[in-house]
Amino acid sequence: MRLALLLCAVSPAVGGVLVRGEKGTAKSTTVRALAALLPGVAVVRGCRFSCDPSAPDPHCPDRARHADGPDASTVRSARLVELPVGATEDRVIGSLHLEKALTAGVTEYEPGLLAAAHRGLLYVDEVNLLHDHLVDLLLDAAAMGRSTVEREGVSIAHAASFVLVGTMNPEEGELRPQLLDRFGLTVEIRAPREPVQRAEVVRRRLAFDADPAGFSGRFADAETDLAAGILAARERLPAVVLDDWALTTIATVCAGFEVDGLRADIVTARAAVAHAAWAGRTGVGREDIRAAARLALPHRRRRNPFDAPGLDEDLLDRLLDDCGPEPEPDPDPSDGGGPDGAGDQPDASSQSSADDQPDSGSRPSQHPGAGEGPSDQVDSSGDAPVDHTAETTAAATASAPAGADPAATAAPVAAGTPYRPKLFTVAGLGAGAAGRRSRALTSLGRTVGVSPEPTGPLHLTATIRAAAPHQRFRGRQGAGLLVRSADVRRAAREGRESNLILFCVDASGSMAARRRMEQVKTAVLSLLLDAYQRRDKVGLITFRGADADLALPATTSVDVAARRLADLPTGGRTPLAEGLVLAADTLRREAIRDSRRRPLLVLVSDGRATSGPDAVARSQRAATGLAGTGVTALVIDCETGRFRLGLAARLAGLLDAQHVPLDEVAAEALTTAVRAQVA
Incomplete structure (x- = not known):
């Protein structure tokens, strides 16, 4: 880490450093210490963009303010500019100076953090939690050495050459490969x-x-x-x-x-x-x-x-x-x-x-x-010993006596190659964090009206319309518009949100047939990959034997979920009721943590319930209770074979959920069916 930071300090053109590491490894401390080692910077006095007196930017927005003479420059220490995770686009790249535009009718650009970081150090802690479009802005500016602003009637380009350093904890989610590639160097520390x-x-x-x-x-x-x-x-x-x-x-x-x-x-x-x-x-x-x-x-x-x-x-x-x-x-x-x-x-x-x-x-x-x-x-070679009695054990699960344990734990089965699944969304219009899954009012997207929220992007037209009727009463004299805080209106934008995808996977003996479990893991892995691409949080519950287990609490790190899925053993009875109860408890806790992130429950099961007394009745009550919470659910039916009992379909009815057979999860299955009908 030390060497990578020094190389970028010597040559900012390298493209910055991404520091990946576990919590408590002094990532932030080390980065902040680098700022004190950077040489002092000679700047044009009064220039908000830190122009070099020996070679001022000919396109600097403040070039008219550049003074001449011996006192036209000064030397200051290199800046360390920290970009918070919650920063907005206008704070990063700058925007129209709203007060002057409304009161004096002057179009003036107010610089953002990229201008402040010019010829210094720009530090983004937890860069993996920053929204992708902001990461793109940072990396574009770092690569080009300039920031271009085209918004709200402002057309500005200014120099933005800085040492970009990002830190992240992989446990909280990974950066996407296309964004990783934009960082010049990366190091992993422990x-x-x-x-x-x-x-x-x-x-x-x-x-x-x-x-x-x-x-x-x-x-x-x-x-x-x-x-x-x-x-x-x-x-x-x-x-x-x-x-x-x-x-x-x-x-x-x-x-x-x-x-x-x-x-x-x-x-x-x-x-x-x-x-x-x-x-x-x-x-x-x-x-x-x-x-x-x-x-x-x-x-x-x-x-x-x-x-x-x-x-x-x-x-x-x-x-x-x-x-x-x-x-x-x-x-x-x-x-x-x-x-x-x-x-x-x-x-x-x-x-x-x-x-x-x-x-x-x-x-x-x-x-x-x-x-x-x-x-x-994950070892997916398939060379592990195979229990050839798995098929017989799975077939006997449905008819086994209530007190018997029909299957011992089988060795984990590797998943196949992921495929592109169908898009499953949460019904209605949400208001969660911007993503790529369900319809929602977010900070990104098309403007559909005025938002009652006190924060968000300014709706300029609505603000002027609210202030205009009161100008005579407010004593307006001459040009300009007298605007009060009560006049400010925010834009309501409709886009896509990210959701919480909670997987509840049946790992009992009825799923232990190698071919079936391979299909199940491949389907879940494909849905995990889809969740990754759509910026969702994911959680994983498994149930087998006599109880259910929260194998992975809700997280943005889908690769951790993939590893837990790969190590998932199978065998034993089917505690379906316990799995549904744990799912309800998990969703309730997550709603307290983040009430705006809507969940999607994905139940992967064949619908059997064979563990404990009154297993079927208890599972039906648990399903009805979950349906009463209004959670959007999806039941992936893993039942295979010529003769099917249809238990998963009945369970989907109790959950008020969408029922999808396992072999129809892939988007290609829908495409093939449509083509067959057209033919």
Whole structure:
């Protein structure tokens, strides 16, 4: 993480850093500390866009305010601008100055956070919780170095070059692959497991709390040297040569890892140049390319949401070896090495552990985020031993005596390849967070009227219409419009919302037939992928034996749900009533946490109820109770075979739910049926 942040500080063109890690690993602390190391910035005095006095932006909106003379510029420290998760688009990119527009009739642009972050550091904590269109705005500005605003009659473009750093906890949900690709570098960090290191962390924290000034003073000289090293590397950067051998090697490495597109090649090249400049070299070598590839490629190897980021370092070394030895550099007698000795070994400025030295040329024993991809993947090879009595056990479940346990736990069955499912939505018009599933009044979409809510986008026409009749009474003189707070109207926009998809999966013995469970897991995995694409939260309940289990509380991390599904065992009786009761309790708790997010209950079962006394009656009462709450439900009927009892269809009637046979979940099934009717 330290090296990635330093490389972006040396060359903001690298494209920023995404720091992925578990909670409590000092991600935010480290990022905020970087701002103090950045060199001071010379700006035009009075310019809201921080123009460089030596090369002011000719298209700067404040160019008319630029003063001349010796006092026209000033030097300030680099800014750290934090973007909160709840920020709106107009706060990020800026918007029309509403007060001046309404009172003085003046069209004036009010800069946003991107303008404030120009030539500084823009930090987004929990970037995975930020809405996708805002992430797109940030990444576009970081890549282009400019922000373009076209809204509310304002047409403005201004410079926006900054070091973009995002942090996230993967447990709270992943960024989509297309957004991951837009970050230049990514690192994955973990807290140390060694007691000695953990004790040292605690010792330093307590020392800082006891005497902040004294503790900081102990490291003042080291920070000064590090800041000088960043400045020297920036000055050295234009002189670094990226020759044909280095370019070919970078292309070979990126092609060998089969990354999509060419952005990986460009980012790796920029990061390698920055690494060479930080190391005090004037040419890019093997060590620089290896360090850059380890930071630029792991997150670009994800092909679907359930792939874990990682990099096979053995493959990386083989690809580098195949490119042959690097050319001998020309002697440069003027090259005196890195700043204060730190530049020759960019990874040696911190000697705490091997994990802080990813670019040293020798691989550490274990590096977070590197080479971990295969170990985190679900084993779907199907080579596990198969219980050939599963079919017989499943068939005997319906007729087994009430007190018998018809099936022991069977080994988990792997899911097949996910497919595109039908779109299942929640009925009515909601008001939840913006997403891509059900109809709702959201902050995005088309304007359909005026909203009674006190927050949201301004409805300018309705606001003027509300203020206009009162101008004479308010004593209006001359131009301009006198507007009061009571006149302000907000736009009501209809779009799509995200929902809570609660899966309630039957894992009893009647589902234990290998072929049937494979179909069930494939269907649920396909619906999970659909939920991921539509920005939903998901939860997972399983029921088997004598009880139900909340295997995964509601979360946006669908890949965790996929892993829990892959490890799902089967066997035992069917406690359908217990599963429905737990589903009702879970939905009730989630409604308290987030009353605006509407749920969709997806019950995956064949409708049998065989566990406990009066199993059928209890399950019917539980289904009727759930229907009384008004929750939108979907019953996926897993019953197969020539002779079917139709229990799931009856259960769907009690739940007032949509009934869908398992083989009709796929969107292709509907397409095929329509084509057959047309033919």
